[in-house]
Amino acid sequence: MAIIFVRTIIIFVVIVAALKLMGKRQLGELELSELVVAVLISDMAALPLEDIGIPLLNGLVPVITLLCCELLISYGSLKSIKFRKLMWGKPSLLIDNGKIVQQELKANRFSLDELTESLRKKDITDISTVRYAILETDGTLNTVLYQSEQPVTVSMMNIKLPEKGIPIAVISDGRILKDNLRRLGKDEKWLSKELKGRNNINVKDVYYMTLDDAENIYFAAKESGMKAKQSLPGDK
Amino acid sequence: MKKEIAAIALLAVILGCTIGNIFIVRHYTKHINHMIDEIQVHAENKKWDEAIKAAENAEQYWHKKSHYTHIVMRHSEINQTTLIFCQFLAEVYRNDLGGVKGMGKALKEQIHSMYDMETINIGTIF
CATH class of the missing domain: 3.30.240.20 (bsu07140 like domains)
Incomplete structure (x- = not known):
C-alpha cells in the first residue's frame, strides 16, 4: 500500500511537470500529437500504479521520453511550415463565400449534421448567414459571418468611447x-x-x-x- | 531553444542509460552463467562441498544484485529467477548430479530470458 502511495506521488509530480512543460493549452484545443502524448502519458504512468511488480522506471521513462519528443515536435512545427503541415495538417474551408464545400466535408469526414451542430453551438441557426466556416487543425470550427449578419459594434455606430483597459x-x-x-x-x-x-x-x-x-x-x-x-x- | 536542447540531452541520457543497462545486465548474467558452469563441473567431479560453496556464492551474488535488478526488471521475473536458484541450490545440497544439470539448465534459460528482455532486437521490439 505504501509503495502505491509513494509511486502515485512521484508519478503525479512527474506528469504535472511534464504537462506544464508542454505548454498552456486547454484539453479541447490540443493538436493531434499533443493529444496522443496526453493519452499515452496517462496510460503509461498508470502501469506501475496498477502493478507494483512493474518497476517505477517502466512508467517514468516513457513519460519523460514522450515529453521530450513532444517538445522537439513543437519546436520543429514552430520553425518549419512544411513540418507543421506534415504533423498537424492545415485548416479546411468548409463554407466558402456562403457555399458549402462538399468535397472538404467529405475529405474531413465531417457530416452535414456535424456542421450544423457545430454552427448551432456558436448560436448560428441559419447557415445562409455564414460566409466562411473553417475547420481548424485541432478540430474546432470557426466562422465568419456576412457583414450584415454580424453584431453591431461601437465603431459601426460612429461612437467614440474611451479605452477601458484590463483590470x-x-x-x-x-x-x-x-x-x-x-x-x-x-x-x-x-x-x-x-x-x-x-x-x-x-x-x-x-x-x-x-x-x-x-x-x-x-x-x-x-x-x-x-x-x-x-x-x-x-x-x- | 533551451528546453529543446534539454529535451535532446535528456533523450540522449535515457538512451545512454538503457544501453548501459544492457551491458550491466549482460555482465551479471555472464557472471552467473560462469558460476553455474563452475558448480556443474564440481558436481560432475563429485566435489560436492566445493559445488555447495560455489552455489551459495552464486546465490549470494544474485541476492546482492537484487537492488539494481528490482529497479530495472519486472519483479515477477526476478522472483521466478530466485525460485529457480533455490531449486538449483536444493539439488546441489541433495548431491543429485541429474538435478544439478537439469536445474542448472533451467536457471541459465531463465537468466537468458531476463537478459533478452533488456536487449534491443526485432524479437523483443515486436
Whole structure:
C-alpha cells in the first residue's frame, strides 16, 4: 500500500511537470500529437500504479521520453511550415463565400449534421448567414459571418468611447500584489491612501481589489470584516 | 531553444542509460552463467562441498544484485529467477548430479530470458 502511495506521488509530480512543460493549452484545443502524448502519458504512468511488480522506471521513462519528443515536435512545427503541415495538417474551408464545400466535408469526414451542430453551438441557426466556416487543425470550427449578419459594434455606430483597459488585481485575498501595482505605475503609498478612503480598512481585510488603466477600481472586502464601504462613487 | 536542447540531452541520457543497462545486465548474467558452469563441473567431479560453496556464492551474488535488478526488471521475473536458484541450490545440497544439470539448465534459460528482455532486437521490439 505504501509503495502505491509513494509511486502515485512521484508519478503525479512527474506528469504535472511534464504537462506544464508542454505548454498552456486547454484539453479541447490540443493538436493531434499533443493529444496522443496526453493519452499515452496517462496510460503509461498508470502501469506501475496498477502493478507494483512493474518497476517505477517502466512508467517514468516513457513519460519523460514522450515529453521530450513532444517538445522537439513543437519546436520543429514552430520553425518549419512544411513540418507543421506534415504533423498537424492545415485548416479546411468548409463554407466558402456562403457555399458549402462538399468535397472538404467529405475529405474531413465531417457530416452535414456535424456542421450544423457545430454552427448551432456558436448560436448560428441559419447557415445562409455564414460566409466562411473553417475547420481548424485541432478540430474546432470557426466562422465568419456576412457583414450584415454580424453584431453591431461601437465603431459601426460612429461612437467614440474611451479605452477601458484590463483590470489588474492589486490585492488578492488580503495580499498585496506588488508586481501588479508596479505594472500599473502605483505603489503602496497610493494603495494606503485608497484604503484610507474606505474607512481605513486593513489590507488583510480586503478580499479583492482591481485597478485598470482608466483608474477604475473594483473593491470587495472580506465578508468577515465588512467594515469598509464596498465601493465609492466612480468605482466599478 | 533551451528546453529543446534539454529535451535532446535528456533523450540522449535515457538512451545512454538503457544501453548501459544492457551491458550491466549482460555482465551479471555472464557472471552467473560462469558460476553455474563452475558448480556443474564440481558436481560432475563429485566435489560436492566445493559445488555447495560455489552455489551459495552464486546465490549470494544474485541476492546482492537484487537492488539494481528490482529497479530495472519486472519483479515477477526476478522472483521466478530466485525460485529457480533455490531449486538449483536444493539439488546441489541433495548431491543429485541429474538435478544439478537439469536445474542448472533451467536457471541459465531463465537468466537468458531476463537478459533478452533488456536487449534491443526485432524479437523483443515486436
